[in-house]
Amino acid sequence: MFSLGLTSLLVRRNLIFVLMSLEVMLNAAGLAFVVGGSRWHQADGQVMFVFILAMAAAEVAVGLALVLQIYHRFRSLDVDALSEMRG
Amino acid sequence: MEPTFYIAGGVAIVSTIVMLTRLNLVHALLHLIVSLLAVAVDFFVLGAPFAAALEAIVYAGAIMVLFLFVVMMLNIGRHAAEMERQWLTPGIWTGPVILASTLIVEVVYLARVASADLGTGATGPKEVGIALFGPYIIGVELASMLLLAGLVGAYHLGFRKTEKPEIQHDTGTHEGRADTGGDLVFAGTDQSARAT
Numbered sequence: 001m002f003s004l005g006l007t008s009l010l011v012r013r014n015l016i017f018v019l020m021s022l023e024v025m026l027n028a029a030g031l032a033f034v035v036g037g038s039r040w041h042q043a044d045g046q047v048m049f050v051f052i053l054a055m056a057a058a059e060v061a062v063g064l065a066l067v068l069q070i071y072h073r074f075r076s077l078d079v080d081a082l083s084e085m086r087g
Numbered sequence: 088m089e090p091t092f093y094i095a096g097g098v099a100i101v102s103t104i105v106m107l108t109r110l111n112l113v114h115a116l117l118h119l120i121v122s123l124l125a126v127a128v129d130f131f132v133l134g135a136p137f138a139a140a141l142e143a144i145v146y147a148g149a150i151m152v153l154f155l156f157v158v159m160m161l162n163i164g165r166h167a168a169e170m171e172r173q174w175l176t177p178g179i180w181t182g183p184v185i186l187a188s189t190l191i192v193e194v195v196y197l198a199r200v201a202s203a204d205l206g207t208g209a210t211g212p213k214e215v216g217i218a219l220f221g222p223y224i225i226g227v228e229l230a231s232m233l234l235l236a237g238l239v240g241a242y243h244l245g246f247r248k249t250e251k252p253e254i255q256h257d258t259g260t261h262e263g264r265a266d267t268g269g270d271l272v273f274a275g276t277d278q279s280a281r282a283t
């Protein structure tokens with residue numbers, strides 16, 4: 001799943017899809033943590049999953065606010081359109 | 088316990104692949120929600136019910152609603168009517184409905200049959216809380232500071248975004264500009280309610 005998210009991050013050129021693939025990658029990392037925690041019967045995996053969850057929530061809030069502002073400024077969600085941004 | 092884990096994982100991977108290949112944003116979001124719910128079922132099978140509940144509530148509830156809000160806000164002006172007409176055709180829903188009904192059947196099976204099997208290796212919310220506020224207390228503080236920074240940053244970015252239509256509205260009518268001239272505080276509260 002992590003590789004799926006990474007591939008999509010590289011392939012897609014839409015900002016919302018980039019954010020969604022970031023979600024998929026974080027989710028895969030959390031899944032790996034929980035699997036490890038349940039394998040050794042420790043609670044640390046779920047603790048790490050809670051941290052990943054909090055980080056994903058903050059990242060998505062800031063990222064979506066940035067997406068809104070970019071859309072209002074450029075009228076587009078294309079990543080390549082933003083590469084001409086100078087000053 | 089083993090086959091249910093693999094079935095839920097297969098549902099998650101399939102819905103993620105379908106999500107990545109969609110062109111329509113709302114369809115992709117639908118498949119992403121199904122994928123997150125499948126991962127939540129995986130957590131439940133693995134004996135982590137607390138993580139499963141958090142995944143279903145925070146990811147599939149809060150974050151996906153945020154995504155949906157942004158997608159709806161971006162889609163307003165362009166071609167909302169024919170997209171609405173496309174959404175109403177029932178053929179689109181079949182993929183997520185099939186995947187989600189697989190998950191529902193699995194959850195019902197788990198709740199009825201295999202619930203005694205899950206109790207052995209489960210790590211309940213009590214152990215998670217003890218570990219969270221015991222050796223990981225500095226991580227909790229760091230996460231709270233990160234969330235505060237995210238809140239302030241999102242508010243700041245959203246605030247500057249909503250400044251533009253307000254100005255246009257003010258310059259559009261003379262009386263409106265005269266009215267809202269001294270009302271900056273009131274406009275600020277209105278935008279904060281919209282931004283959050």
